[in-house]
Amino acid sequence: MANYTHDYSLPELMAVSAAREIRDGELAFIGVGMPLMAATVAKFTHAPNFNMMVEFGAVGPAPLRLPMCVNCAVNNERAYFAGSQREVMGAQQAGFVDVACISGAQIDKFGNLNSTCIGDYHTPKVRLAGSGGANDLASSANRTIIMMRQDGRNFVKQLDYLTSPGHLQGPGSREKAGLVGGGPVAVITTMGIYRFDVETREMFLEKIHPGVDLEKLKAAVQWDLAVSPDLVETELPTEEQVMIMRTLDPLAVYLGAGRQTLAGDFEAFMKMFEDSYQPMVKLMKSKGMM
Amino acid sequence: MRYQPIPIQEGRAKPPSYKIMTAKEAISKYVHENCYLGMTVSASPASLIWEIVRQRERIKTLDMVITSQIGMSSALIGSGLVRKIEMAYNWGGIEGEDKVFRRAVEKGIPRPLEVEDYSNFGAAMRWQAASMGLPFMPTKSQLGSDIIKYNPKIKVIDDPYTGQPVSLVPASYPDVAIIHAARADEIGNVQCYGLYGNTDTLARAAKHVIVSVEEIITSAEIRRMPNLTTIPYYYVDAIVHSPFGAHWRESNYYYHHDLAFGLEAFQQFATVEGFEAWSNKYIHGTKDWDEYCQLIGYDRLNRLMQSEHKYQQFGEVR
Numbered sequence: 001m002a003n004y005t006h007d008y009s010l011p012e013l014m015a016v017s018a019a020r021e022i023r024d025g026e027l028a029f030i031g032v033g034m035p036l037m038a039a040t041v042a043k044f045t046h047a048p049n050f051n052m053m054v055e056f057g058a059v060g061p062a063p064l065r066l067p068m069c070v071n072c073a074v075n076n077e078r079a080y081f082a083g084s085q086r087e088v089m090g091a092q093q094a095g096f097v098d099v100a101c102i103s104g105a106q107i108d109k110f111g112n113l114n115s116t117c118i119g120d121y122h123t124p125k126v127r128l129a130g131s132g133g134a135n136d137l138a139s140s141a142n143r144t145i146i147m148m149r150q151d152g153r154n155f156v157k158q159l160d161y162l163t164s165p166g167h168l169q170g171p172g173s174r175e176k177a178g179l180v181g182g183g184p185v186a187v188i189t190t191m192g193i194y195r196f197d198v199e200t201r202e203m204f205l206e207k208i209h210p211g212v213d214l215e216k217l218k219a220a221v222q223w224d225l226a227v228s229p230d231l232v233e234t235e236l237p238t239e240e241q242v243m244i245m246r247t248l249d250p251l252a253v254y255l256g257a258g259r260q261t262l263a264g265d266f267e268a269f270m271k272m273f274e275d276s277y278q279p280m281v282k283l284m285k286s287k288g289m290m
Numbered sequence: 291m292r293y294q295p296i297p298i299q300e301g302r303a304k305p306p307s308y309k310i311m312t313a314k315e316a317i318s319k320y321v322h323e324n325c326y327l328g329m330t331v332s333a334s335p336a337s338l339i340w341e342i343v344r345q346r347e348r349i350k351t352l353d354m355v356i357t358s359q360i361g362m363s364s365a366l367i368g369s370g371l372v373r374k375i376e377m378a379y380n381w382g383g384i385e386g387e388d389k390v391f392r393r394a395v396e397k398g399i400p401r402p403l404e405v406e407d408y409s410n411f412g413a414a415m416r417w418q419a420a421s422m423g424l425p426f427m428p429t430k431s432q433l434g435s436d437i438i439k440y441n442p443k444i445k446v447i448d449d450p451y452t453g454q455p456v457s458l459v460p461a462s463y464p465d466v467a468i469i470h471a472a473r474a475d476e477i478g479n480v481q482c483y484g485l486y487g488n489t490d491t492l493a494r495a496a497k498h499v500i501v502s503v504e505e506i507i508t509s510a511e512i513r514r515m516p517n518l519t520t521i522p523y524y525y526v527d528a529i530v531h532s533p534f535g536a537h538w539r540e541s542n543y544y545y546h547h548d549l550a551f552g553l554e555a556f557q558q559f560a561t562v563e564g565f566e567a568w569s570n571k572y573i574h575g576t577k578d579w580d581e582y583c584q585l586i587g588y589d590r591l592n593r594l595m596q597s598e599h600k601y602q603q604f605g606e607v608r
Contacts, residue, residue: 032384055358055410056332057485065601068549069360069383071332073542076484077602082542085332085357085487086418089411093430116407121440127395127405129388132358132379135409136431162436177434178455253549259386263553266590273546273597 004236010190011255012245013209014147016041016237017188018101021145025049026098029088029137032067033254034147035101037245044244044287051080053088053097055133062289064280065273066249089133093140095180100137100144102164106154109202109223111146111166111184113138114159121161131163138164140181150189155221167201191217193234202226207234247279303524306477310506313341313579316528320466320498323350328417328464328496332487334362334539335470337502337532337579342468343369344573355462356380357413357488361539361552364390365573368565370400376462378410384549385556390565399562407437412444412459414488419461421494428456467496470536471520472544472604473505474512478526481518483604484542493521502532504544532579534591543604545594551586 008016011034018038022028024047030039031054039052051060056071060080067074076082091097104113105128115134119125138144146166148154166184168174174183183201187194193207204226208214210233218225251258251272262269284290311319321327321342329335342349343365352371354363358379366372368390382388394403408416415427426445433455438444445458469492472483480501482489493499501521506529512519538555540547558564576582583591 054485056487063601068540068547070358071360071485071487071539072547073484073540073544073598073602076542082485084485084490085410085414086491089414093411116436121436124396127392129381130377130379130405130407131409131437132381133410135435135437136411139409139431139433159436161440162434165434168434174434178430179433180430253384259384259553262550263557264550266548266550269548269550270593270597273600277600 003239005239005242006236008237008242009252009255010209012237012242013234014188014190015245015255016241017193017234018145018147019045019241020235021186022047022050022099027051027053027096029053029055029092029097029100029133029141031055031070031101031133032072036067037249037254038101040248041241041244044283045241048287053092055085055088057085057088058082059088062284064277064284066253066276089136092137093180095140095142097137097141098143100141102134102137102144102146103148104134104146104164106156106159107146107148107187108156108159108166110168110170111187111196111203112159112162112168113146113164113166114161116161116163118160134164138166138181138183139179143182143185146184146187148187148189150191150220152220155223157222167196170201171199191220197226204228205231207232209234210236244283247276247283250276304478304527306523308476309478309526309529310476311528311530313337313502313530313532316500316530317341317345320500320527321345321349323348325349325352326355326465327352328355328462328467328492329359329362330357330467330469330488330492331359331362331539332485332489333470333541334536335468335502336362336537336539337535337582338468338470338500338530339365340573340579340582342366342371343569346371355416355464358410361385361388361556364388364559364565365569367391367394367403368400368559369569372403373401374404374406376406376408376413378408378413382556385552389556389560393562406443407441408432408444408459409437412437412457414491416459416462417488417491417495419459420463421491424461426458426460428458430456432457462495464492464496466498466500467492469493469499469501469521470532470541471501471503472542473507474501474503474526474529475507475509476529477509478523478529479509479512479519480521480526480529481512481515482520483518486520490520493525498527499525500528500530501526502530502535504533504535504541506531534583535579537583537586537591540598543602544598545591546597548590548594
C-alpha cells in the first residue's frame with residue numbers, strides 16, 4: 001500500500017504523473033525542468049533500470065545535483081556516455097528512444113503543439129523559443145508525453161503554428177506524412193490527464209486533478225472535449241516521490257518559485273548545492289545507486 | 291616526352307602552425323561585416339561573443355546560424371549586430387524568457403531580426419552535410435509541420451529507394467565558427483570533455499574556426515589521449531586562451547553554471563535600458579576577458595570551479 005500524501009504542489013503532481021508513464025528498462029529523451037523531475041522520480045522508485053538521454057549528448061547520467069540546462073555539465077556527471085548531439089538525436093530518429101517528454105504553448109485536439117509563435121508567423125504577437133528538439137522527438141520517438149500549463153486560452157481549435165506533430169489531422173495522417181514515431185500517448189496539464197482515442201486519435205479526459213472542477217476544465221478547452229465514462233481523480237503522489245523531488249530540488253527551482261529567490265544571490269545558490277549534497281548521497285546509497 | 295604538372299589546387303586544410311592569439315586578434319582577423327557566423331553552446335564561447343560585441347562598430351552586421359542556443363545570443367542580438375538567425379531554439383533555458391530575442395523579432399528593437407526556423411536535428415544536419423562536403427542531408431524530422439510550410443529552404447521529397455517522404459535541409463557553411471572547449475595545443479588540436487553537442491560538425495562546416503579553451507596543453511598531452519580530440523588542427527584557425535571562458539554558463543569538469551548571475555542578467559535584459567546598462571558594465575566596461583573575470587571576481591569563479599570538482603573531475607573514478 002502506497003503512502004499517499006496531500007502535502008504536494010501542483011507541479012509536483014504533474015511530475016509524478018509523468019513519472020508513472022515511464023516504464024522500467026526504457027530509454028527516454030528528457031529535457032530539464034518538470035520532465036527531469038519526472039525522470040528522477042521514476043529512476044528512484046519504480047523504474048531503476050530506466051535511463052535518460054539528454055539533447056546535447058549524454059546518456060544515463062546519475063548526478064548528485066540539480067541539472068541547469070540540457071547543455072549543462074551536470075548531464076555528464078557519472079553518465080554512461082557523453083559526446084555529440086548527433087549520437088543521441090540520431091539514435092532517436094533511428095527508433096532507439098522509447099519515450100520522450102515535450103511541451104508547447106498551444107495544443108490542439110490531436111496533440112499537435114506550437115512552441116514557435118503566437119499570432120502570425122511573420123509578424124508574431126509573441127515570438128517563442130522555437131522547436132528545439134521538440135519537433136524531432138514528436139516525429140520519431142516511439143511515444144511522447146506532453147506536459148503543459150492549461151490556462152484557458154491554450155487548448156485551441158486551431159494552432160497559430162504547428163511546431164511538433166501530434167496525430168496531425170487524425171487517423172493515418174502521421175503515416176502519410178512519413179513520420180516514424182508513434183506520437184503522443186498522454187497530455188499532463190495543470191488540470192488533468194488526457195489520452196488519445198485509438199479510433200479518432202482525438203484527445204479525451206482520462207483523469208482530473210483533485211480539487212479541479214470538471215466544468216471549469218471543459219471551459220478551458222476550445223473544442224467539445226470528450227470525457228472518459230470512467231473518469232477518475234488523478235492518483236496522489238506518495239510521500240517518497242515528494243521527498244525525492246525535494247531532495248534534488250530543495251529550493252523548488254523547477255517546481256516552484258526558486259528561480260526568483262536565486263537571481264543575483266550567489267551565496268544562496270552555492271548554499272543550495274552545499275545543503276543538498278549529503279541528502280543526495282544518502283538517497284543514492286539507500287537506492288543502491290552509489 | 292614532356293612533363294606538365296597539374297596546377298596545384300589549394301586545399302582547405304589549415305597548417306599545423308602556431309595558432310594562439312588573443313580574442314581581440316582572432317575576432318579582428320576573422321569576423322567582418324556581413325559575416326555568416328556559426329555558434330554552438332555545449333560550452334558557451336562567452337569570451338569570444340563579448341569581444342565581437344566590443345568590436346560592433348567595425349563588424350556592424352552578422353547573420354547567425356545555430357542549432358539550439360541557450361542564453362548566449364542576447365549580447366549579440368541586443369547590441370544590434372544580428373540581421374538574421376537560422377535556428378531551432380533561441381531562448382533562455384533555465385534563465386527563462388528571452389526578452390532580447392522577443393523585442394528584436396516582434397518590435398524590431400534594436401533592429402529587425404529575420405528568423406529561419408528548423409527543428410534541432412534539422413539544423414544540426416545542415417552542419418553534418420557541410421562537414422562531409424555534401425549539399426544537403428535528409429531527415430525524418432519536420433515532416434507534417436509548419437516548419438516546412440514557412441521555410442522554403444526545407445524540401446520534402448519521396449526517398450528514391452523506399453518511396454517514403456523525407457525532408458531535406460541544405461548544407462550550412464558558416465564564414466566563421468566560434469566555439470568554446472576544454473583544451474587545445476598551440477597548433478589547434480582541440481579536445482572536449484564530456485558532452486559537446488554539435489561542436490564537431492560546426493568546426494568541420496565553417497570556413498574559419500576560432501576556439502577558446504580553458505587550458506593550453508602540449509601536443510604530447512594531446513597525443514596521450516587522441517580519442518578526446520573533437521577537432522583536429524586542420525579545421526582550426528585560432529586558439530584563444532580563455533580560462534572561465536564560458537561564464538556565466540558552465541564548462542564540463544571545470545566549473546559550474548553561475549545561475550545567480552544568469553538569472554539577474556536576464557532580469558535586466560527585460561528592458562532595453564537594462565540591457566544597455568548590463569552590456570556597458572560587463573562587456574564595454576571591460577577591455578578583455580581577464581578584466582571581465584576580475585569584475586566578476588576570481589574568488590567567485592574559483593568557488594564555481596570547486597563546486598564542479600566536488601561532483602566531477604576529469605579522469606576520476608567515482
